[in-house]
Amino acid sequence: MMAAMTVDQATERFLQHIEVEKGAAPLTVEVYRRYLKRFSEWLGDTAPGTGLEDIDLELVRRYRLYLSRFEGPDGAPLKKTTQSYYIIALRALLRYLVVQCNVATLSPEKIELPKSTSRSVSFLNADQVERLLNSPDISNVSGLRDRAILETLFSTGLRVSELARLNRDQVDLERKEFGVIGKGSKPRVVFLSDEAAEWIRRYLDTREDHFKPLFIRYAGGVDISKDGQNMRLTPRSIQLMVSKHSRMCGLPVKATPHTLRHSFATDLLSAGADIRSVQEMLGHESIRTTQVYTHVTDRQLREVHRAFHGRSSKKD
Numbered sequence: 331m332m333a334a335m336t337v338d339q340a341t342e343r344f345l346q347h348i349e350v351e352k353g354a355a356p357l358t359v360e361v362y363r364r365y366l367k368r369f370s371e372w373l374g375d376t377a378p379g380t381g382l383e384d385i386d387l388e389l390v391r392r393y394r395l396y397l398s399r400f401e402g403p404d405g406a407p408l409k410k411t412t413q414s415y416y417i418i419a420l421r422a423l424l425r426y427l428v429v430q431c432n433v434a435t436l437s438p439e440k441i442e443l444p445k446s447t448s449r450s451v452s453f454l455n456a457d458q459v460e461r462l463l464n465s466p467d468i469s470n471v472s473g474l475r476d477r478a479i480l481e482t483l484f485s486t487g488l489r490v491s492e493l494a495r496l497n498r499d500q501v502d503l504e505r506k507e508f509g510v511i512g513k514g515s516k517p518r519v520v521f522l523s524d525e526a527a528e529w530i531r532r533y534l535d536t537r538e539d540h541f542k543p544l545f546i547r548y549a550g551g552v553d554i555s556k557d558g559q560n561m562r563l564t565p566r567s568i569q570l571m572v573s574k575h576s577r578m579c580g581l582p583v584k585a586t587p588h589t590l591r592h593s594f595a596t597d598l599l600s601a602g603a604d605i606r607s608v609q610e611m612l613g614h615e616s617i618r619t620t621q622v623y624t625h626v627t628d629r630q631l632r633e634v635h636r637a638f639h640g641r642s643s644k645k646d
Contacts, residue, residue, distance in 0.1 A: 334381075335382060335431075335433070336381075336382075337369070337370045337373060337380075337382065338370055340382055340423065340427055340431075340433075341363070341366045341367075341370060341423060343426075343431070344362075344366075344422070344423050344426045344427075345359050345362060345363055345366075347426055347430065348362065348422075353514070353515045354514075355491075355513065355515075357491065358513075361419075362419050362422070365415060365416050365419035365420075366419050366420070366423055368416060369393060369416065369419075369420055372393060372396055373389075373393075376392070376396075377389065382427060382433050382435045383433070383434050383435055385424070385435050385436045386436055387436065387440060387441070389436075390417075390420070390436070390441055393420075394413070394417065397413045397416055397417075398413065414443055417441060417443060418443065420441070421438040421441050421443075422438075424436055424437070424438040424441075425438040452583055452589050452592060453589060453592040453593040453595075453596045454581070454583070454585065454589060454590070454593045456597075458581055458582075458583075459484060459590075459593055459597075461579040461580075461581065462480060462572075462575060462576060462579055462581060462585060462590075463477065463480050463481060463484065464579070465480075465575040465576075465578050465579040466480070466575060471533070471536045471537075471548065472548045474529070474532055474533040474536055475533050475545060475546075475548075476571055476575065477529050477533070478526070478529040478530045478532070478533040478545070479493065479545055479568060479571065479572075480572070480575065480590070481523070481525055481526040481529045481530075482522070482526050482529075482530065483572075483587055483590040483591065483594075484526075484590045484593060484594055484597075485521070485522050485523040485525070485526035485594070486520040486521065486522065486526070486594070486611075487520070487590075487591045487594035487595060487611055487612050488510065488520060488587075488591070489512065489513075489587070489588075489591065489613075490565045490568050490569060490586075490587035490588070491565050492510045492511075492512060493545070493565075493568065493587070494545070494562065494563055494564060494565045494568060495510075496508075496510075496543070496544040496545065497542050497543060497544055498534065498541075498542060498543070498544050499542075500544070501522075501530065501544060503522070503527045503530060503531055506521060506522040506523070506524070506526075506527045507519055507520065507521045507522065508520060508522075510613075512613035513613065513615070514615060516613055516615065518610065518611070518613045520611065521611075530544075539558060539561075540557075540558075541554075541557060541558025541559075541561050542557035542558055542559065543558060543559065543561060543562035543563070545562070545563045545568075546558065546561040546562060546563060547561055547562075547563050547567060565587075568587055569586060569587060572585055572586055572587050572589075572590070573585065573586065591612070592623075594611075594612075595608050595611075595612060595620070595623050596623060598611070599623055605617065605620055605621065605623070608620055608623070
């Protein structure tokens, strides 16, 4: 009976599985839904009537060719990394069908992923961070809020979704630490710098409301229902705010909340922090994810080599 499921039905069961059994965040579920919807639509256009048991390596090869040649509305092709995400989503669906539903379909292990290229990260140096942090006009409450947000992002390395979910009673400004639940429902403790704690305190001192969210919007009407939950800043609003201040202070790169997360990690490693500790503070499940920041330690090793090795050191 399971084998009689359509691809769309199988996708819906899979999405429910990762939400309920795996504890996937709503955003993760929606990302998988978007990736798998493209596969379903392509399948309906090119091979209508294809069942789950008909999925084979030749079909996957044709799908990969489609992804490779796909162009968006602006004519831009899909990045190689994005193409990989589509295949990763398809493999996850097939693994669920084989393992959980006992469906006779293509084994996911037979689908090879392209070798990933080394990720590069965009980060700000110390001067650029200072320019960005000093960009908001702190003579008004929205400017104080923006300064507090920027300081918090750089101080903690929080993901933008984690920051948007923060509540006032969650943040201990005396101990300068608080707990968050990150990706995969993984809890961790993050720490505030003295500066970040002070800017949050200054911002909250201007607030006359009793709304639950730590960071609230000031555009649009006031909604006092649900402890002010509808006043909470969205991740998208925070992204736009960071981008705005990035332009205002003339940074050479387009800064995002994730740029500040990268800058947080880079700053720690540059100062001598070990990569395991940085992994914990970022909430990375795997050390391999944190190793994207080896550009810092590589540079430090290069300086050590230049200063102490062989002929170059003897010249001094």
